[in-house]
Structures are given as C-alpha cells and as structure tokens.
Amino acid sequence: MPKEPVTRNDVAEYAGVSTAVVSYVVNEGPRKVAPETRNRVLEAIRVLGYRPNATARALRMGTTRTFGLITPDGGNPLFAELAKAIDKAAASRGYVVLQTSADGDPATERAKIAELLARQVSGLLLVAPTEDPDLTDAEVPAIALNRVLPTISSVRPAYREGARQGVEHLIGHGHRTIDLVVGGDGHSERELGWRDALEAAGLPEGPIARTTFSREGGYLAAQSLLPARPTAIFASSDLQAIGVLRALHESGLRVPEDVAIAAFDGTPETEYAWPPLTVIRQPLEALAREAVRRLIEGEESVEALTFPTDLILRRSCGC
Amino acid sequence: MPKEPVTRNDVAEYAGVSTAVVSYVVNEGPRKVAPETRNRVLEAIRVLGYRPNATARALRMGTTRTFGLITPDGGNPLFAELAKAIDKAAASRGYVVLQTSADGDPATERAKIAELLARQVSGLLLVAPTEDPDLTDAEVPAIALNRVLPTISSVRPAYREGARQGVEHLIGHGHRTIDLVVGGDGHSERELGWRDALEAAGLPEGPIARTTFSREGGYLAAQSLLPARPTAIFASSDLQAIGVLRALHESGLRVPEDVAIAAFDGTPETEYAWPPLTVIRQPLEALAREAVRRLIEGEESVEALTFPTDLILRRSCGC
DNA sequence: TTGAAAGCGATACCAA
DNA sequence: TTGGTATCGCTTTCAA
Numbered sequence: 001m002p003k004e005p006v007t008r009n010d011v012a013e014y015a016g017v018s019t020a021v022v023s024y025v026v027n028e029g030p031r032k033v034a035p036e037t038r039n040r041v042l043e044a045i046r047v048l049g050y051r052p053n054a055t056a057r058a059l060r061m062g063t064t065r066t067f068g069l070i071t072p073d074g075g076n077p078l079f080a081e082l083a084k085a086i087d088k089a090a091a092s093r094g095y096v097v098l099q100t101s102a103d104g105d106p107a108t109e110r111a112k113i114a115e116l117l118a119r120q121v122s123g124l125l126l127v128a129p130t131e132d133p134d135l136t137d138a139e140v141p142a143i144a145l146n147r148v149l150p151t152i153s154s155v156r157p158a159y160r161e162g163a164r165q166g167v168e169h170l171i172g173h174g175h176r177t178i179d180l181v182v183g184g185d186g187h188s189e190r191e192l193g194w195r196d197a198l199e200a201a202g203l204p205e206g207p208i209a210r211t212t213f214s215r216e217g218g219y220l221a222a223q224s225l226l227p228a229r230p231t232a233i234f235a236s237s238d239l240q241a242i243g244v245l246r247a248l249h250e251s252g253l254r255v256p257e258d259v260a261i262a263a264f265d266g267t268p269e270t271e272y273a274w275p276p277l278t279v280i281r282q283p284l285e286a287l288a289r290e291a292v293r294r295l296i297e298g299e300e301s302v303e304a305l306t307f308p309t310d311l312i313l314r315r316s317c318g319c
Numbered sequence: 320m321p322k323e324p325v326t327r328n329d330v331a332e333y334a335g336v337s338t339a340v341v342s343y344v345v346n347e348g349p350r351k352v353a354p355e356t357r358n359r360v361l362e363a364i365r366v367l368g369y370r371p372n373a374t375a376r377a378l379r380m381g382t383t384r385t386f387g388l389i390t391p392d393g394g395n396p397l398f399a400e401l402a403k404a405i406d407k408a409a410a411s412r413g414y415v416v417l418q419t420s421a422d423g424d425p426a427t428e429r430a431k432i433a434e435l436l437a438r439q440v441s442g443l444l445l446v447a448p449t450e451d452p453d454l455t456d457a458e459v460p461a462i463a464l465n466r467v468l469p470t471i472s473s474v475r476p477a478y479r480e481g482a483r484q485g486v487e488h489l490i491g492h493g494h495r496t497i498d499l500v501v502g503g504d505g506h507s508e509r510e511l512g513w514r515d516a517l518e519a520a521g522l523p524e525g526p527i528a529r530t531t532f533s534r535e536g537g538y539l540a541a542q543s544l545l546p547a548r549p550t551a552i553f554a555s556s557d558l559q560a561i562g563v564l565r566a567l568h569e570s571g572l573r574v575p576e577d578v579a580i581a582a583f584d585g586t587p588e589t590e591y592a593w594p595p596l597t598v599i600r601q602p603l604e605a606l607a608r609e610a611v612r613r614l615i616e617g618e619e620s621v622e623a624l625t626f627p628t629d630l631i632l633r634r635s636c637g638c
Numbered sequence: 639t640t641g642a643a644a645g646c647g648a649t650a651c652c653a654a
Numbered sequence: 655t656t657g658g659t660a661t662c663g664c665t666t667t668c669a670a
Contacts, residue, residue, distance in 0.1 A: 020643095020665085021641080030667095033640085037639080052437060053378075053662090053664070054439060055383060055664095056663030057665080059372075060666090076399075080399035087393060087419050087420055096438065098416065099402070099406065099418045100415065115415065117370060118371060119415065249593045272562060273593075274564065274593050275568075324647095326646095326647060327647065336656075337656065339656070339658080340656060340657080342649055346650095349651095350655075350656080356655080374648095377662095378648080379647080379650090380649075380662085644668105645666100646664090646665095650659100650661100651660090653657085654656085654657080654658095
C-alpha cells in the first residue's frame with residue numbers, strides 16, 4: 001500500500017528546525033550545524049524514514065547524475081558485459097545508468113537519444129552507434145564506444161593491432177593461409193589488422209567471408225569457406241567464431257587439427273566453447289572506466305583513444 | 320560545447336503566449352488551444368529546439384516513468400536477455416529502465432534498492448533477489464522475477480512443470496537414471512520437477528550434484544558425476560549445461576550417444592553449443608510484459624503467477 | 639548557527 | 655481560449 005512520501009518539510013517540523021538546516025545536515029554543508037541540532041535532525045530523519053527526493057535535487061542542481069547508455073542489442077553478450085562494466089564504473093562515482101537497446105536501427109537510435117536527452121541525462125554512452133548523432137543543441141556530453149565518429153569523443157579497443165596480433169599468432173602456428181570471417185562494412189579495422197599480419201609475413205590475402213556480427217553469420221560464412229578447405233580462420237567476433245565452430249563440427253572437421261581458429265572479443269562464452277577459443281580480449285573495464293571518466297570530467301577531446309587488447313591462448317589455435 | 324537549455328519560458332516568450340498555453344500544446348491538454356495559437360507555439364518549439372525537461376515534469380507530476388531493475392549479474396546471458404525484454408516492454412509504454420547489478424550480494428542489493436528509491440523510480444523489478452526487501456515505507460510498487468518472495472508480487476517460469484517435462488523427455492529416450500546438476504539452495508522447484516518425473520516413471524532418484532549457477536559450477540559438478548558413468552544429465556541452467564558439456568568433451572564422452580543432456584533456461588548460446596542443447600526455454604518476453612504491466616497498472620496481488628515454458632528439442636538429448 | 643525565501647522547469651487550477 | 659500563479663522538493667544566498 002503506497003504511503004505518503006516523507007519530505008524535507010516533515011523532517012524540519014519534527015526536528016523543530018528550518019528546512020535549510022535539514023539540507024545542511026543531509027549534504028554536510030554548505031553551512032555548519034551545531035552538533036546538538038544535527039543530532040535532532042538525524043533522529044528525525046531516522047524516525048520518519050526520510051529519503052531525499054533525487055528528482056527535486058536534480059531539478060535544483062541541474063544534474064541528474066544519470067547516464068544514458070544505448071547499445072545495438074542488450075542481449076549480445078559482449079554488450080551485456082560492457083554494460084555491466086559501465087554500470088560498475090558509474091556506480092563507483094555515484095551515477096546510475098539508463099540502459100536501452102536500439103536494435104542497430106538508426107531511427108530507433110535517434111528516438112532513444114531524444115528520450116534520454118529529455119530525461120536530462122548527464123551524459124550519453126553510445127555503443128557501436130550506427131550513425132553520427134546530432135547533438136548540436138544538446139547540453140550533454142557524449143562518447144562513442146567501439147566506434148569512431150566525426151563529431152563526438154570515442155574510446156575503443158586497439159582493433160587493428162589486436163587483430164594483427166591474433167592473425168600473427170595463427171601464422172606462427174605454420175598456417176600459410178588465414179581465412180577471414182568479418183562483420184560490418186568492409187572498412188573494419190579488424191580487417192586491416194588481418195591484412196597487416198599477412199603482409200608482414202609475406203603471405204597472400206586469404207578468402208574473406210563478409211557477414212553479420214552473429215553466431216548465425218559466422219555459421220553461414222564458414223559454410224561458404226569450407227569447400228576450399230581452409231586450415232585457419234580468424235573471426236572478427238566471438239559470436240561469429242561460435243558459429244564457425246558449429247559449421248566445422250557439422251562437417252566433421254577437427255579443431256585445431258584440421259582448422260585452427262582465433263577470434264576477436266573474448267566474452268566468457270568462448271572459454272567454454274569446444275574447443276576453448278583463442279581470443280583477442282577487449283579491455284571492457286578500461287573502456288568503461290575511461291568513458292565514464294570523460295563524461296564526468298567533461299573532457300571534450302574528440303581524439304579517439306585506443307586501449308590495448310589481450311591475446312588469450314586456448315586450444316582452438318593449436319596451442 | 321554545452322549550450323544554454325531552452326525552457327518553456329523561452330518558448331512562451333517567442334510565441335507571445337503564456338507558459339500555460341505552451342503546456343497545453345505540449346501535452347495536448349487539459350485545455351484546448353486555438354489552432355492558430357497552437358501553430359505559433361509549435362513553430363517556436365521547432366525554431367528554438369525546445370525539449371521539455373522530464374525532471375521538472377517528474378517533480379511536478381510525482382512520477383518519473385522510470386523503472387529500477389536489479390539483477391544479480393548483468394553479464395549473465397539469461398539476465399541480459401531478460402533485461403532486454405523488460406526494456407522493450409517498458410519502452411512500449413513510455414518508460415525507461417535504470418539497470419544495475421547487485422552481484423548476488425544482499426548488502427549491495429539493499430544499497431542499490433535505496434539508491435533507486437531515492438531516484439523516485441516508479442517501480443522496482445528485482446530479478447532473482449537474494450532476500451525479501453524491506454519496502455514498507457517506500458511509495459513504490461515492486462515485483463520479483465524468477466523468485467517468489469513473501470511480501471512482494473512475483474512472476475516466474477513454471478520451473479517445476481518445465482523441469483519435469485525436460486526430465487520426462489530424457490526418460491522417454493530410455494534412460495533409467497537421470498543425474499541432476501542443480502544450483503541454489505536445494506529447495507529449488509527445478510529439483511522438485513526432476514523428482515516428479517522420476518517418481519511418475521517409477522525410477523529411483525539419480526545422483527545430485529549441487530553447485531553454483533555458472534559454467535564453472537556445471538563443469539565441476541559434472542566431473543564429480545562422471546566416475547559413476549551417468550547416461551543422462553539434467554542441468555538446472557544453461558550455463559551449467561555448457562560446463563557439463565565441456566567436462567564430457569574432455570573425458571572423450573560423446574553427447575548424446577554416451578551421455579544425454581537437457582537444461583533449463585534456453586538462452587541463444589545453447590543453440591550453438593556442440594552439440595546443440597535440448598532446453599526448457601524460459602518465457603522471458605511474457606515474464607517481462609506481465610511484470611511491467613503489473614507495475615504500471617498497480618496490481619497489488621502477491622499471488623505468484625507462473626508462465627509456461629517451452630521444450631525445445633535439439634541434438635543433446637538424443638533426438 | 640539558523641531561518642526566510644527565491645528559484646530550478648513544468649502542470650493545471652482558477653479567473654478573466 | 656488564454657493568462658497568472660501556486661506548487662512539487664530541494665539548495666543556497668542573504669539576513670538575522
């Protein structure tokens with residue numbers, strides 16, 4: 001049964017002081033309060049079960065201490081992990097996170113951004129946004145994660161270097177051709193990293209299968225690659241690698257004996273894939289912390305900062 | 320560069336009307352506005368790029384149209400899927416969701432609840448809470464998902480019937496013993512469903528391995544079960560089943576030829592496990608919709624509603 | 639050290 | 655049909 005909310009007025013009355021004093025006590029400033037008065041107020045707060053109204057506070061202060069977070073798909077394990085890291089980083093600074101999915105659809109994305117702006121979020125975190133948002137008359141800092149945009153600040157993993165490292169590792173196992181399963185628009189940095197490694201080793205570019213960033217995408221891509229008998233495949237995401245694994249199993253191919261695999265991302269799912277996947281792990285915690293820091297500290301640099309990845313060796317590459 | 324926010328006053332001034340009229344136009348009520356005046360106001364809104372301040376509105380109206388969502392772990396694929404479904408259900412009703420993780424820790428859970436209450440959420444969604452929250456002097460409706468609590472409303476999958484159905488299916492494949500890998504406190508409904516099925520078939524209870532709701536938990540549990548040569552294992556969660564699979568693969572056991580498996584939950588990950596897992600799928604969308612509906616419509620029933628699960632047959636059971 | 643009061647932006651009643 | 659204004663709960667300046 002909903003009860004009447006207890007306000008600062010009730011507390012003031014109960015303690016026999018003015019509302020200003022209650023405020024001083026609650027916020028420990030900006031004026032000092034006599035210890036005895038302070039105790040009366042504290043007692044009143046306790047007895048009445050008073051909880052300051054953050055909405056009123058936000059209106060007065062001009063800040064909600066709330067971030068808006070938009071991902072393409074909250075169900076994607078990578079984004080779920082990233083969201084969790086962001087929540088943690090935000091919580092440690094006293095912020096909370098309004099999280100929502102945009103389904104990778106530009107129109108939905110715009111609508112969600114508008115909704116979050118109307119709610120006066122103190123900052124916007126856009127994970128892999130589909131387009132450059134129009135924030136010109138927004139009073140709010142924004143940062144893109146895992147995608148570089150012209151007009152807003154961004155942080156991302158060192159895609160190119162990470163991919164290169166993964167492919168180099170595969171090459172180190174003696175493979176002369178490394179197939180690529182890649183998502184996105186064909187200008188991905190992960191693809192460039194794959195090229196870098198091949199070129200550095202004087203190897204020709206292997207076959208490329210372009211697809212979506214999903215398990216099914218990886219599965220279909222692998223099916224298109226298999227007739228040519230690949231010996232090693234690099235996948236641009238975990239999910240794709242999982243799909244690749246399935247295609248290989250169905251074909252009776254052994255991993256890593258017949259085909260070696262490595263993938264970008266490194267979500268927990270890969271550790272329990274069969275065989276366990278060698279991955280380039282995204283530094284999600286570092287990305288989250290830096291993004292939150294920039295938002296809070298109002299760092300306006302549009303410079304796209306990059307965070308180093310981790311190569312995690314497991315069975316799928318042949319190690 | 321942060322700009323000055325445009326307020327309703329600016330719009331009123333620009334349009335040459337009072338602030339009340341702006342409000343009438345924005346909210347399409349509660350008073351009628353002459354078409355011509357209305358157009359002037361709309362024009363002003365457009366030109367100035369006015370966005371109503373939801374914080375002020377919330378203060379005035381006494382509702383934020385925001386839900387608080389607490390899960391034990393945002394990184395868990397099941398909870399991520401559920402959160403996504405909740406976001407969708409909430410968004411369709413004009414609500415947004417403040418999502419946070421409590422790490423399955425009661426103290427953290429209490430702190431997060433307090434934080435969300437202070438922020439005046441319009442409702443609280445608690446996924447698998449660790450304890451019965453003290454909401455006695457909160458003005459807010461709450462609902463538990465996937466866990467029944469004495470003092471608050473709840474919705475959950477038909478754990479017992481679902482588990483029973485899964486185990487029955489395994490029995491239908493001719494297994495005379497069904498091992499159980501189960502998480503939680505030992506009073507789980509999933510365990511009861513397993514018993515139901517065994518009893519109905521006149522079969523003795525198979526071995527039980529109690530562990531955590533995680534991949535690693537399933538892995539360790541399976542290792543403890545394997546020496547006795549099980550022919551079928553039912554896991555109380557997807558994650559555990561994934562861990563079981565790994566243990567089986569490492570032992571060189573074939574699934575489903577040597578050991579059949581079925582599991583509760585049905586997250587997308589199971590479809591791409593090797594072999595694909597037969598699962599009891601939780602009706603996440605239905606759970607989310609009902610939870611949101613109850614919160615919005617203020618249904619105070621403490622009755623614990625249950626939603627039917629889906630048995631999804633894949634390779635791991637022997638089908 | 640404490641209190642009175644203005645003001646954050648929006649809603650909606652009461653008058654005009 | 656439109657406008658003036660009290661109010662939501664809180665913070666903080668200014669005065670006492």
